[in-house]
Amino acid sequence: MQTELSRKLGVEHAVFGFTPFPAVAAAISRAGGFGVLGAVRYTVPDDLERDLDWLDAHADGRPYGLDVVMPAKKVEGVTEADVEAMIPEAHRRFVRDTLAAHGVPELAEGEASGWRITGWMEQVARSQLDVAFDHPIRLLAGALGAPPADVVARAHDRDIPVAALAGSARHAVKHRDAGIDIVVAQGYEAGGHTGEIATMVLTPEIVDAVDPLPVLAAGGIGSGAQVAAALTLGAQGVWLGSIWLTTTEADLHSPALTRKLLAAGSGDTVRSRALTGKPARQLRTAWTDAWDDPAGPGTLPMPLQGLLVAEAVSRIQKYEVEPLLGTPVGQIVGRMTAERSVQAVVDDLTRGFEQAVDRINRIAGRSGR
Amino acid sequence: MQTELSRKLGVEHAVFGFTPFPAVAAAISRAGGFGVLGAVRYTVPDDLERDLDWLDAHADGRPYGLDVVMPAKKVEGVTEADVEAMIPEAHRRFVRDTLAAHGVPELAEGEASGWRITGWMEQVARSQLDVAFDHPIRLLAGALGAPPADVVARAHDRDIPVAALAGSARHAVKHRDAGIDIVVAQGYEAGGHTGEIATMVLTPEIVDAVDPLPVLAAGGIGSGAQVAAALTLGAQGVWLGSIWLTTTEADLHSPALTRKLLAAGSGDTVRSRALTGKPARQLRTAWTDAWDDPAGPGTLPMPLQGLLVAEAVSRIQKYEVEPLLGTPVGQIVGRMTAERSVQAVVDDLTRGFEQAVDRINRIAGRSGR
Structure with a gap:
């Protein structure tokens, strides 16, 4: 399950796993995927520092990323x-x-x-970034859209690609214009903030709209067949959040x-x-x-x-x-x-992916080997 | 693009095209797909008779089907x-x-x-069936769910498989229990009556629920990549309605x-x-x-x-x-x-399908030939 993007980021599987739990993020990266830790619940920078230290010690040197929530509209002095x-x-x-x-x-x-709203505030997100940039994060993601230009520049200075979620082709093009490197196409069926366009329609639409930028498909993906379907639609990887909530590593x-x-x-x-x-x-x-x-x-x-x-x-x-x-x-x-371990989930995804590729090759009348 | 179902029905492509227009249905079947004529707008049996005669003369002997709307709840004497x-x-x-x-x-x-509501009434649907069963229809579909048991039996007596749309696994299982042969998994993104579960999630769920019955995926499918994704998810064919509305044959x-x-x-x-x-x-x-x-x-x-x-x-x-x-x-x-001809749409679907299979084989590290 190798795409141009997964090779570039140095991961075995083009599976990006979003999670609020450091233990899950580390396990995803160790299993050959790309763990992305959600920062929104860290209202105190020291807590994030502690968990990133832990992550560094437990990711076995595999790449991982951080997801921050920075509202599109700046709120000054509020x-x-x-x-x-x-x-x-x-x-x-x-x-x-x-x-x-x-x-x-x-x-x-x-x-x-x-759970405090402060995690949504830009000043909190900025303090999270001050912490994160001292750690070897390999991806910065923005769940509410593109981070501000100076944040994107700061990431790029460190050769860290920036990803942003989009629920429509119009948003995706805005992200591209803001210098974003990877668009996460978040379909209607996804958990969390989502628009009304389903993954089956949204993924190829965003792939076409931002070509040649890589797109990750999010929403409705929890099995290897769904991973294969998303990559068939033109995505260079999949972005999974829900599936990890019932892993044994989740807390x-x-x-x-x-x-x-x-x-x-x-x-x-x-x-x-x-x-x-x-x-x-x-x-x-x-x-x-x-x-x-x-x-x-x-x-x-x-x-x-x-x-x-x-x-x-x-x-x-x-x-x-x-x-x-x-x-x-x-x-x-x-x-x-x-309840399953993260490793069992990833094994299930990769095995199911291979079976789904077998299936589509049979339908296409190809040997597939 | 051959599945067990497409082989059984004798069509070249596992593409089922629903349309209210006889010219579109005939063109879909001639192009190697399976045209399905929607009967709901025929309030007068003679009009349906005339259009099925036309269809018989223009489908070049290829198989086609009829879609009737029979409400699940019987309305007696109203x-x-x-x-x-x-x-x-x-x-x-x-x-x-x-x-x-x-x-x-x-x-x-x-x-x-x-457009009259009468087309929704059971007695009208029954008069449509009296007409249809004198024509060589090869599929009977129910857009609002499983037709009544005697109608299913009548179709089966003529070796005509019966398909029914479902928006959830629960509905799909009810269809199977009612003797339905093919379930159309109608995702949230589909045109017409639809539930809230998106095609990416609904298709494999229904495939698992009614196994070994064949499932057609409907909703969000208008390109060859989307066809490939749906078949990757376990569907034995795709059911497309919207895409034909802007074909040159549509009226x-x-x-x-x-x-x-x-x-x-x-x-x-x-x-x-x-x-x-x-x-x-x-x-x-x-x-x-x-x-x-x-x-x-x-x-x-x-x-x-x-x-x-x-x-x-x-x-x-x-x-x-x-x-x-x-x-x-x-x-x-x-x-x-x-605007494109039906043949151009089908050509685009089959070409796009092959390209998508190429893509997923590259990602899977397979030669795919």
């Missing part, structure tokens, strides 16, 4: 308190009432919310959430603004239903919604309140039916 | 007038006001609406609509209940926006919505009122950029 003040009281009440209706306990006095801190993921079918996700204010695919829960209910107050725009629900999400996760408990995940959650 | 009476006056007023706001002229006195009766289709991008469709009351992907227009607007009265359930808007749709189409003018079409509308 504090978290300023943003907090923009949240209507009716929305705060709705959060309180929904949590109360499900008997969600309060956090202990002084206990911090685990969801919630057995109940793992159980929900393993039990969920492909129809059990929803593209909802409940988490961040932008449409993001996630498990459908009583929480997303409440926000998507026309009878409710509806969601606020990014970044207000994320700030509004941050503590609530922490409480739901900490106390594992099952009806409300969710996570961003794509439609391939339907094939996540058992 | 007339069109009964159904008409169930439509609220507020909805009728909304139709009148929306048409008036766009200056849509009335039909001439006595002029019939071209949309509206140059303005053809222009809109050729100009539309992959993001210019919407999955809306505006046309039939069930979610169906179509061009996004001022008409779909009006129905999807939370400030409006919203859509009625099937079959009420179809009956409510039938005459309005005819008027919009007849007078080519551009802002309102639409049609069911999938996300691949973005690659329909020029």
Whole structure:
């Protein structure tokens, strides 16, 4: 499973694995893929420093990358308190009432919310980069689009290619014009922030639009046949996020959430603004239903919604309140039916890829060897 | 491009083409694919008889099929007038006001609406079948699911396999249990009635669920690379509908609509209940926006919505009122950029398929010959 891009980056398989867990990122890289650590949850630079040190010690010298969230629109001199003040009281009440209706306990006095909106703020992302550039990262990815020009330049000075997610050919062309090196075509079926165009249509459209830039296909990919299909569509690699959530190396801190993921079918996700204010695919829960209910107050725009629900999400996760408990995940959650090691997932992908290539060669009447 | 199914049906390419136009169906079969004529618009059996006679004379003896719409729920002794009476006056007023706001002229006195809900009714579908079974149809397909058991039996008595569309593995298993021979996995990105699971995820899921029944992949397929991707996912063929709408053999009766289709991008469709009351992907227009607007009265359930808007749709189409003018079409509308003959489309699909197989063999490090 070798493409021009995988050869250039020095990985055995053209499989890019996005994950918030250093242990998963290291295992993906060790298995011959390309682990990409999501930085959004690191609000304290020292925590990222610690985890990148760990990653350096455990990736066996294999390449890995970092994914940062830098909003396209720059927010100058706005504090978290300023943003907090923009949240209507009716929305705060709705959060309180929904949590109360499900008997969600309060956090202990002084206990911090685990997931903070600050990770979305540009100054936080910049402090993450100051840390990251002192580590041997081999890819910088932007989940919300192209990072600012000076950040791209900084990466390029270090020979680090920059990738950015796009949900349409128009966005992909903007990324190319911003100096991005790799476009991640994020289809409708993907977990997290996603547009409405499905991977089958989006991938070749973006490949054509940004040619000769390499494209990674994301969304709906959890098996070797899906990897093969994506590469058949012209992608130079695949970008997988959901599949790692139920690996043994993942640390969801919630057995109940793992159980929900393993039990969920492909129809059990929803593209909802409940988490961040932008449409993001996630498990459908009583929480997303409440926000998507026309009878409710509806969601606020990014970044207000994320700030509004941050503590609530922490409480739901900490106390594992099952009806409300969710996570961003794509439609391939339907094939996540058992906990497996990262190595077992990668083995399954490469074996399934070879079988799928056998199949298409039989259909094409070729020997394929 | 040969699968077990294409060999069994005696076609050169595993490409099934759904179309409301006999000239397109005949051309698909002549080009080595499998043309499937949509019967829903034939409210008068004699019209279908005439077109099937024409098809028999122009398919050069190649196999073709018929697609009928038979609602899953049987409606006994209910007339069109009964159904008409169930439509609220507020909805009728909304139709009148929306048409008036766009200056849509009335039909001439006595002029019939071209598209009638009656085509959806079971008795009409049964009269279509009485006609069709006297013709050498080689496939009976059900766009809304499995036909009733006696219809399946009637087809099987004539050695005609029966196909049914499914938007989820659960539906596909129901079809198999109803004696269906071929499942069409209709992905989210498809034109017409469609669920929320994208082709990349849905196809292998349904392949696994109904194994060893053959599966056709539908949705997001308009190029040879997309054909190859779908077959890589385990489908035994592809089912294409949208791509034929802008062929030279198609007869949309509206140059303005053809222009809109050729100009539309992959993001210019919407999955809306505006046309039939069930979610169906179509061009996004001022008409779909009006129905999807939370400030409006919203859509009625099937079959009420179809009956409510039938005459309005005819008027919009007849007078080519551009802002309102639409049609069911999938996300691949973005690659329909020029009128081409059916033969040119099929040639493009087969050539693109071979190139895609070359690509995946290069990536797999195989000679592929």
